[in-house]
Amino acid sequence: MFLQRTIRKRAEVIGIGLHTGEPTRLTFCPAPENTGIYFVRRDLPGRPAISTRADLVTATTMATTLGGCEFSVSTVDHCLSTLAALRLDNLFIELDGPEIPIGDGSAEPFLKAIVDAGLVEQEQPRRYAYISQPIYYGTDEKYAYVLPYNGLRITCTIEFPHPRIGRQNLDIDINEHSFAREVARARTFGFLRDVEALRSRGLARGGSLDNAVVLDSQEILNPGGLRWADEFVRHKVLDALGDLVTLGMPLMGHLVLYKAGHDMMNRLVRKILESPDSYRHIELGAELPEVSLDGTYS
Numbered sequence: 001m002f003l004q005r006t007i008r009k010r011a012e013v014i015g016i017g018l019h020t021g022e023p024t025r026l027t028f029c030p031a032p033e034n035t036g037i038y039f040v041r042r043d044l045p046g047r048p049a050i051s052t053r054a055d056l057v058t059a060t061t062m063a064t065t066l067g068g069c070e071f072s073v074s075t076v077d078h079c080l081s082t083l084a085a086l087r088l089d090n091l092f093i094e095l096d097g098p099e100i101p102i103g104d105g106s107a108e109p110f111l112k113a114i115v116d117a118g119l120v121e122q123e124q125p126r127r128y129a130y131i132s133q134p135i136y137y138g139t140d141e142k143y144a145y146v147l148p149y150n151g152l153r154i155t156c157t158i159e160f161p162h163p164r165i166g167r168q169n170l171d172i173d174i175n176e177h178s179f180a181r182e183v184a185r186a187r188t189f190g191f192l193r194d195v196e197a198l199r200s201r202g203l204a205r206g207g208s209l210d211n212a213v214v215l216d217s218q219e220i221l222n223p224g225g226l227r228w229a230d231e232f233v234r235h236k237v238l239d240a241l242g243d244l245v246t247l248g249m250p251l252m253g254h255l256v257l258y259k260a261g262h263d264m265m266n267r268l269v270r271k272i273l274e275s276p277d278s279y280r281h282i283e284l285g286a287e288l289p290e291v292s293l294d295g296t297y298s
């Protein structure tokens with residue numbers, strides 16, 4: 001039986017916010033069974049909390065923002081992606097401000113903090129959303145869909161008319177090992193012309209070559225270059241995995257993406273939730289092997 005999990009003890013990630021450029025601090029805190037994942041704004045009176053549900057996603061430009069009440073939490077993707085890969089079910093994520101620290105633009109700071117703190121299994125079984133019928137969203141130009149699959153698999157294709165990107169494809173079974181090895185270190189990326197436009201609107205103030213891969217019309221501007229030649233598509237897989245958390249339960253299925261970003265992922269997740277005939281709630285039996293994090297990340 002796969003049981004629900006939370007973090008063993010509190011763990012911190014400190015950094016700056018991508019848009020505000022201000023220092024910010026995040027603390028992962030253990031939560032009881034059947035809680036789910038909540039962000040808590042401890043800087044605000046009454047410490048309001050917000051769930052990570054698809055209907056609370058209010059913005060998907062560049063990164064995913066949760067809001068809908070009197071406050072918001074933005075740039076949640078890389079943090080949530082890590083939780084999906086590590087199969088964390090219950091967690092309070094306390095924040096000092098409206099943004100998650102951007103770190104180096106990848107999921108690595110979150111992965112490291114959680115793995116260092118350790119995970120604990122709880123008493124209740126985890127319930128998965130097991131896709132039983134395909135669900136499709138999109139057009140011929142870009143789309144996202146899920147198919148039945150015994151596991152979590154992502155097939156992602158991107159196409160950018162840029163000499164250093166072009167067409168890239170990644171097909172990967174997601175588990176904590178493959179995530180740590182193949183996905184977690186892939187950084188977010190952006191084009192210099194867009195960065196300049198964002199800055200003029202007061203956004204991306206914290207953005208720099210330390211927390212994103214930046215490209216001009218021909219080249220990569222980061223002195224250290226890329227971590228993989230296809231770092232771009234790996235990051236898209238990272239982002240999509242984070243968006244899947246807004247389903248409210250771990251997905252068992254095969255996610256196929258073509259030129260799909262946060263907005264399309266949000267629409268697909270909403271469509272899944274609106275199609276209860278297309279998935280079943282299941283608990284996995286005891287015959288499946290237990291997964292362990294020991295020695296998989298260093």
Ligand SMILES: [Zn+2]
Nearest residue numbers: 077078188239
């Ligand atoms: Zn991202």
